[in-house]
Amino acid sequence: MINLDYQSRTPIYEQIVEQVERYVALGILKPEEQIPSVRDMATDLGINPNTVKKAYTELERRGVTVTISTKGTFIASNTKKIVEDKIEEKLKKIRNLIEEIEQLGLTKEEIKKML
Amino acid sequence: MINLDYQSRTPIYEQIVEQVERYVALGILKPEEQIPSVRDMATDLGINPNTVKKAYTELERRGVTVTISTKGTFIASNTKKIVEDKIEEKLKKIRNLIEEIEQLGLTKEEIKKML
Amino acid sequence: MINLDYQSRTPIYEQIVEQVERYVALGILKPEEQIPSVRDMATDLGINPNTVKKAYTELERRGVTVTISTKGTFIASNTKKIVEDKIEEKLKKIRNLIEEIEQLGLTKEEIKKML
Amino acid sequence: MINLDYQSRTPIYEQIVEQVERYVALGILKPEEQIPSVRDMATDLGINPNTVKKAYTELERRGVTVTISTKGTFIASNTKKIVEDKIEEKLKKIRNLIEEIEQLGLTKEEIKKML
DNA sequence: GTGGTCTAGACCACC
């Protein structure tokens, strides 16, 4: 399920965070659903458990997951905000890119046509 | 002219590469124009010559500049392609982002309105 | 394994690149095989790690190796193309040389005899 | 007439030497023929006279040219040996290349077919 | 003065 790019400058643990967030936003991972244990995820991906642990800690810090000790790690109950945040973040990126293209000499209309 | 962010995850040499590319795309740096020597750029930016050298090497590899040993480093003659490539690259990113937002449940119309 | 000629006009890092490429082409270094760490290779050859790093970076750029940060550097999976490229490159050089000799007044038959 | 490649690792003065030698071998420059003065060649090529001087000195050392002070620089009388040397040099390169290709797994017959 | 290479050594994030 998780896809790692070892060439990327983005650290492995951050790639995990982003992809879990993405699955949550897409509804593939549902509220209250349990996600694999640190150890399972680590062996699945063939990476160090410490790396997975770091990702899970960050996910919890962001409010995407909740960890209940002795029970496991679960997707948070309210995932709506996560979706909205992701959308806003992507829109912002698009706005920046459009502005950058405008600086290269194209008008908004031309850009719209090319999309 | 070059602006460095030492906090960024992007290495310094790559920041130089990107900014020179950008100035070329914007037409601020013109074809055949000479850019500062490795040493000058290094003292200007308060960084090590090796770091500048690394940036210049990468710029040449990308075809943005041409280096003539003992003469200096110059902007390449065919600057058009660089601009076009940069635009195409950004459009591609926008297309990807739009698709990702669609997967999060918005239609193309809704996205257009929000931009 | 690597043999350096300090008198040569060819820089050390490029000698490393060429010899690794050669070992790959000869099948001595096999796909997916790990090559020595930057530090190990450097101490083995009695040179600076930066020089080895430069060679490894170039090898990756050429698609001969794949580097995974914190894991090491490995020979690429598709080694066949590298061999074919090397052969084609050498054939091309021979064709050029033959043409040059022809211009000096010898026929193809004469050249064939002298080889 | 002389074609310079500023990207090449071969120094400019050496490129001049090689090309003059080549023109002599090809019979384009004939025995006893006068070649341009250092100053003329330098302005023609847009390079430093010192560089041309260095090339001419090397040509004389190799016996390709003879300099008569106050008169100028002339192609040597016996150019036969130069041609023969060039041919032998190129044949040697071809033999080496063939051997290298053999090491990559092809037989002499296969190489002959591909040429 | 210019680029090209190399050494020596350091710090960092990541695993």
Next chain:
DNA sequence: GTGGTCTAGACCACG
């Protein structure tokens, strides 16, 4: 321990 980056400083050929 591994690669990635950077600093500091040196030497070289070339022009």
